[in-house]
Amino acid sequence: MTVRKRQVPVARKKAAALPIVAEVVATIPKEQPTPRIWPKILPRLPDVVLRRLLSFFTYKELCILEQVDRRWQKFVDVRIHKFYDDLVIQQGNDLSAFHVQELRPLRRLDVSCTFSEDSNDFLSSILRRSRTSLKSLTCDCRFLATITDITVKKEPNRRYFSTVSDCWLILSYVTPEMADRFVAILPQLFLDLKSLTLQIHLTGNGYSEIEKVVSALTEKFPHLKLLCELQAETEKAILKQIAIFKNQNIIQLKAICTDFRQANFSLSNLHEVLTEANVEVGSLAFRDWSLRCDKPWERKATKKLRLSSCSVSGVDKFIESISSSKIEQLELAGQCTFSGLEYLEKTAHLEFIHQCHRKLANLNVDCDEIYYWD
Secondary structure, three states, rough: OOOOOOOOOHEEEEEEHHHHHHHHHHOOOOOOOOOOOOOOOOOOOOOHHHHHOOOOOOOOHHHHOOOHHHHHHHHHHHHHHHHHOOEEEEEOOOOOOOOOEEEEHHHHHEEOOOHHHHHHHHHHHHHHHHHHOEEEEEEEHHHHHOHHOOOOOOOOOOOOEOOOEEEEEEOOOOOOOHHHHHOOOOOOOOOOEEEEEEOOOOOOOOOOHHHHHHHHHHHHHHOOOEEEEEEEEOOHHHHHHHOOOOOEEEEEEEEEEEEOOEEEEEEEEHHHHHHHHHOOEEEEEEEEEEOOOOOOOOOOOEEEEEEEEEEEOOOHHHHHHHHOOOOOOEEEEEEEEEEOOOOHHHHHHHHHHHHHHHHHOEEEEEEEEEEOOO
């Protein structure tokens, strides 16, 4: 007789195995569940809407938005080129900070940083966004002389600032090495520079280096409109700076006294220096000087004279000296004082104008910007 084994149901087998499986699973180390990262999907805005949207952001915000994707970067570059065509790069006092200020009504971007290796990446990003759309540039001579230290992507045969036609160049501390580097890099800087303003404020000796820089610029661009702003504490320093511009035609020459007290300045000595250096000046401007003139002003190229917060010593001699000149316009601005006319107080300038018209009937005098302290 055959004995059959009793078959255990499958469900009962599974139920008996569950405790064993639970013990094994409990011994397995549990891993933390990986959170699911959902991609950030940006709506594909129409071009018109995106242009309008970007017009409300500042320069710093645009620099962040250009990192969204290539399309946004393209529109941000177009927007920056449209907003700014005037770049001002000046040396800041804070060694660890970079400052950017935008003046959209003037289409100007002001950048302040230190001229060191730490700021090269910052300046490189500024130039990458704005370099090809600039029309005007204000900077220090050191920035241009060391521009090869900054990473700038450009074709070998292209200039760094091929679209710039107006440059304001600051010359305050120029070493022989800096002058040599500037002269060497000059052919690669500008394509067609039309106007150049030189702001010179020497803190020591460096007249020969500045003369080297000026000569290189005038030889490279012979039809350049040259304007000069000279700053110094004494008349002697101003005259030494003027002697640098030998055989040059200066459209406007402005001399500023940086001393707390008004230093003496003789127009007669200026006349001699201009004659010796063969320098022609179309417009003369003085600020914060005590002026005198003992000899006739015979420079026929000078058509305009501006006095800003100056003191005129010897009114009669001063008027007599300019009566033989070709000056057509005289401007008085700021707090001007006239020796011998102090008793007239706030109407002293009117008497000065009256005496000028007695000698120069066709002289045009503008005194709208003059004022007196109460």
